[in-house]
Amino acid sequence: xxxxxxHLPTLSVQEGDNSIINCAYxxxxxxxxxxxxxxxxxxxxxxxDIRSNMDKRQGQRVTVLLNKTVxxxxxxxxxxxxxDSAVYFCAEKRRQLTFGSGTQLTVLP
Amino acid sequence: xAGVSQSPSNKVTEKGKDVELRCDPISxxxxxYWYRQSLGQGLEFLIYFxxxxxxxxxxxxxxxxxxxxxxxxVSTLTIQRTQQEDSAVYLCASxxxxxxxxxxxxGTRLSxx
Numbered sequence: 001x002x003x004x005x006x007h008l009p010t011l012s013v014q015e016g017d018n019s020i021i022n023c024a025y026x027x028x029x030x031x032x033x034x035x036x037x038x039x040x041x042x043x044x045x046x047x048x049d050i051r052s053n054m055d056k057r058q059g060q061r062v063t064v065l066l067n068k069t070v071x072x073x074x075x076x077x078x079x080x081x082x083x084d085s086a087v088y089f090c091a092e093k094r095r096q097l098t099f100g101s102g103t104q105l106t107v108l109p
Numbered sequence: 110x111a112g113v114s115q116s117p118s119n120k121v122t123e124k125g126k127d128v129e130l131r132c133d134p135i136s137x138x139x140x141x142y143w144y145r146q147s148l149g150q151g152l153e154f155l156i157y158f159x160x161x162x163x164x165x166x167x168x169x170x171x172x173x174x175x176x177x178x179x180x181x182x183v184s185t186l187t188i189q190r191t192q193q194e195d196s197a198v199y200l201c202a203s204x205x206x207x208x209x210x211x212x213x214x215x216g217t218r219l220s221x222x
Contacts, residue, residue, distance in 0.1 A: 041215070
Protein backbone atom coordinates (compact mmCIF):
# COMPACT_ATOMS: atom_id res chain seq x y z
CA UNK A 1 0.00 0.00 0.00
CA UNK A 2 0.97 3.65 -0.24
CA UNK A 3 2.65 5.11 2.78
CA UNK A 4 4.92 7.78 4.09
CA UNK A 5 8.04 6.37 5.72
CA UNK A 6 11.21 7.57 7.34
CA HIS A 7 14.63 6.08 6.67
CA LEU A 8 15.94 6.26 10.23
CA PRO A 9 14.04 6.10 13.51
CA THR A 10 16.76 7.92 15.49
CA LEU A 11 19.38 10.51 14.73
CA SER A 12 22.03 11.91 17.06
CA VAL A 13 24.01 15.02 16.16
CA GLN A 14 26.50 17.22 17.94
CA GLU A 15 25.33 20.65 18.97
CA GLY A 16 26.23 23.10 16.25
CA ASP A 17 26.30 20.53 13.47
CA ASN A 18 23.73 20.36 10.71
CA SER A 19 20.98 17.73 10.85
CA ILE A 20 19.34 16.00 7.94
CA ILE A 21 16.13 14.06 8.43
CA ASN A 22 14.85 12.03 5.51
CA CYS A 23 11.43 10.91 4.43
CA ALA A 24 10.27 8.68 1.57
CA TYR A 25 6.81 8.79 0.11
CA UNK A 26 5.21 6.51 -2.42
CA UNK A 27 2.20 8.43 -3.75
CA UNK A 28 3.33 10.46 -6.73
CA UNK A 29 -0.04 12.24 -6.70
CA UNK A 30 0.71 13.93 -3.37
CA UNK A 31 1.07 17.64 -3.97
CA UNK A 32 1.76 19.03 -0.54
CA UNK A 33 4.14 18.07 2.24
CA UNK A 34 4.63 19.30 5.79
CA UNK A 35 7.26 18.80 8.45
CA UNK A 36 6.18 18.81 12.06
CA UNK A 37 8.21 18.81 15.27
CA UNK A 38 6.87 17.10 18.36
CA UNK A 39 8.46 17.65 21.73
CA UNK A 40 7.81 15.28 24.58
CA UNK A 41 4.32 15.69 26.02
CA UNK A 42 3.25 18.19 23.39
CA UNK A 43 1.31 18.14 20.17
CA UNK A 44 3.06 18.38 16.80
CA UNK A 45 4.16 21.87 15.82
CA UNK A 46 4.35 23.07 12.21
CA UNK A 47 7.87 23.73 10.99
CA UNK A 48 7.79 24.17 7.24
CA ASP A 49 5.84 23.05 4.20
CA ILE A 50 6.44 22.65 0.50
CA ARG A 51 4.24 22.14 -2.53
CA SER A 52 5.09 19.75 -5.30
CA ASN A 53 5.82 22.53 -7.79
CA MET A 54 8.85 23.46 -5.70
CA ASP A 55 12.17 21.69 -5.09
CA LYS A 56 13.37 23.66 -2.12
CA ARG A 57 12.03 25.95 0.52
CA GLN A 58 13.88 27.71 3.29
CA GLY A 59 12.81 28.91 6.67
CA GLN A 60 14.65 30.07 9.73
CA ARG A 61 17.51 27.55 10.14
CA VAL A 62 15.47 24.94 8.29
CA THR A 63 15.36 23.90 4.66
CA VAL A 64 13.08 21.35 3.05
CA LEU A 65 14.14 19.63 -0.15
CA LEU A 66 11.75 17.73 -2.38
CA ASN A 67 12.95 15.25 -4.98
CA LYS A 68 9.92 14.12 -6.91
CA THR A 69 11.93 11.82 -9.14
CA VAL A 70 12.79 9.50 -6.27
CA UNK A 71 9.88 10.57 -4.06
CA UNK A 72 12.10 11.80 -1.29
CA UNK A 73 11.73 14.64 1.17
CA UNK A 74 14.34 15.93 3.57
CA UNK A 75 14.50 18.43 6.39
CA UNK A 76 17.79 20.15 7.03
CA UNK A 77 18.38 21.94 10.31
CA UNK A 78 21.37 24.26 10.40
CA UNK A 79 23.49 24.69 13.53
CA UNK A 80 21.44 22.23 15.55
CA UNK A 81 20.63 23.36 19.08
CA UNK A 82 19.55 21.43 22.18
CA UNK A 83 16.04 22.81 21.73
CA ASP A 84 15.84 20.99 18.41
CA SER A 85 15.72 17.64 20.20
CA ALA A 86 12.32 16.20 19.35
CA VAL A 87 10.53 13.77 17.07
CA TYR A 88 10.18 15.03 13.53
CA PHE A 89 7.35 13.88 11.29
CA CYS A 90 6.86 14.37 7.62
CA ALA A 91 3.32 14.34 6.30
CA GLU A 92 1.93 14.21 2.81
CA LYS A 93 -1.45 15.41 1.75
CA ARG A 94 -3.68 13.24 -0.34
CA ARG A 95 -7.25 13.26 0.84
CA GLN A 96 -6.02 13.90 4.37
CA LEU A 97 -2.63 14.39 5.88
CA THR A 98 -0.80 11.08 6.22
CA PHE A 99 2.03 11.08 8.75
CA GLY A 100 5.18 9.03 8.86
CA SER A 101 6.29 7.28 12.03
CA GLY A 102 8.80 9.97 12.95
CA THR A 103 12.51 10.38 13.59
CA GLN A 104 13.81 11.05 17.08
CA LEU A 105 16.49 13.74 16.89
CA THR A 106 18.86 13.93 19.84
CA VAL A 107 21.30 16.82 20.11
CA LEU A 108 24.48 15.91 21.97
CA PRO A 109 26.35 18.55 23.99
CA UNK B 110 -8.19 30.79 23.17
CA ALA B 111 -4.80 31.21 21.61
CA GLY B 112 -4.38 27.59 20.65
CA VAL B 113 -6.15 24.26 20.44
CA SER B 114 -7.22 23.12 23.88
CA GLN B 115 -7.85 19.52 24.84
CA SER B 116 -9.24 18.06 28.01
CA PRO B 117 -8.58 16.12 30.05
CA SER B 118 -4.82 15.98 29.57
CA ASN B 119 -4.78 12.51 31.07
CA LYS B 120 -7.52 9.94 31.45
CA VAL B 121 -7.29 6.58 33.16
CA THR B 122 -10.26 4.28 32.75
CA GLU B 123 -11.20 0.67 33.21
CA LYS B 124 -11.76 -1.69 30.34
CA GLY B 125 -15.38 -1.59 29.21
CA LYS B 126 -16.06 1.96 30.36
CA ASP B 127 -16.99 4.80 28.02
CA VAL B 128 -14.82 7.91 27.75
CA GLU B 129 -15.31 11.37 26.29
CA LEU B 130 -12.45 13.53 25.10
CA ARG B 131 -12.95 17.20 24.40
CA CYS B 132 -11.35 19.56 21.90
CA ASP B 133 -11.67 23.34 21.68
CA PRO B 134 -10.26 24.47 18.32
CA ILE B 135 -8.71 27.82 17.55
CA SER B 136 -11.44 30.43 17.25
CA UNK B 137 -12.54 30.88 13.67
CA UNK B 138 -11.05 27.62 12.41
CA UNK B 139 -13.64 25.73 10.43
CA UNK B 140 -11.76 22.45 10.08
CA UNK B 141 -11.19 20.07 12.99
CA TYR B 142 -9.33 16.77 13.03
CA TRP B 143 -8.87 13.93 15.46
CA TYR B 144 -5.81 11.68 15.42
CA ARG B 145 -4.57 8.81 17.53
CA GLN B 146 -0.90 8.37 18.37
CA SER B 147 0.31 5.15 19.90
CA LEU B 148 3.63 5.10 21.75
CA GLY B 149 6.51 5.71 19.41
CA GLN B 150 4.25 5.79 16.37
CA GLY B 151 3.02 8.33 13.88
CA LEU B 152 -0.38 9.93 13.82
CA GLU B 153 -3.35 7.86 12.75
CA PHE B 154 -6.15 9.90 11.21
CA LEU B 155 -9.55 9.29 12.81
CA ILE B 156 -12.11 11.87 11.70
CA TYR B 157 -12.36 15.28 10.02
CA PHE B 158 -15.00 18.00 10.32
CA UNK B 159 -15.24 20.89 7.85
CA UNK B 160 -17.87 23.50 8.54
CA UNK B 161 -21.37 22.14 8.15
CA UNK B 162 -20.36 19.35 5.77
CA UNK B 163 -20.77 15.71 6.66
CA UNK B 164 -17.66 14.58 8.57
CA UNK B 165 -15.07 12.30 7.03
CA UNK B 166 -15.22 9.29 9.34
CA UNK B 167 -13.02 7.06 7.21
CA UNK B 168 -10.33 6.72 9.87
CA UNK B 169 -12.47 5.57 12.77
CA UNK B 170 -11.19 2.08 13.69
CA UNK B 171 -14.51 0.63 14.89
CA UNK B 172 -18.09 1.55 15.66
CA UNK B 173 -17.07 2.05 19.28
CA UNK B 174 -15.56 5.36 18.18
CA UNK B 175 -17.69 8.39 17.40
CA UNK B 176 -17.28 12.14 17.36
CA UNK B 177 -19.47 15.18 17.33
CA UNK B 178 -18.87 18.83 16.68
CA UNK B 179 -21.47 21.14 18.11
CA UNK B 180 -22.05 24.61 16.76
CA UNK B 181 -19.07 24.33 14.48
CA UNK B 182 -16.69 24.71 17.39
CA VAL B 183 -16.13 22.28 20.27
CA SER B 184 -15.76 18.61 19.42
CA THR B 185 -16.12 15.50 21.55
CA LEU B 186 -14.57 12.15 20.71
CA THR B 187 -16.36 9.28 22.42
CA ILE B 188 -14.98 5.78 22.84
CA GLN B 189 -17.47 3.23 24.04
CA ARG B 190 -16.60 0.01 25.86
CA THR B 191 -12.92 0.90 25.92
CA GLN B 192 -10.34 -1.79 25.27
CA GLN B 193 -6.69 -1.89 26.29
CA GLU B 194 -5.63 -1.36 22.68
CA ASP B 195 -7.40 2.01 22.79
CA SER B 196 -4.63 3.29 25.08
CA ALA B 197 -2.89 6.09 23.19
CA VAL B 198 -2.60 9.84 22.94
CA TYR B 199 -5.56 11.38 21.17
CA LEU B 200 -4.67 14.57 19.36
CA CYS B 201 -6.98 17.23 18.01
CA ALA B 202 -6.03 19.77 15.36
CA SER B 203 -7.77 22.64 13.64
CA UNK B 204 -7.13 24.69 10.53
CA UNK B 205 -8.73 27.72 8.93
CA UNK B 206 -11.04 27.31 5.96
CA UNK B 207 -9.02 26.34 2.91
CA UNK B 208 -5.86 26.01 4.98
CA UNK B 209 -3.60 22.99 4.88
CA UNK B 210 -1.56 23.66 8.00
CA UNK B 211 -3.04 22.00 11.03
CA UNK B 212 -2.51 23.35 14.52
CA UNK B 213 -2.44 20.72 17.21
CA UNK B 214 -3.44 20.58 20.83
CA UNK B 215 -1.29 18.88 23.45
CA GLY B 216 -3.43 15.76 23.35
CA THR B 217 -5.24 13.54 25.83
CA ARG B 218 -3.30 10.54 27.08
CA LEU B 219 -5.78 7.71 27.51
CA SER B 220 -4.84 4.68 29.58
CA UNK B 221 -7.22 1.73 29.64
CA UNK B 222 -6.51 -0.66 32.50
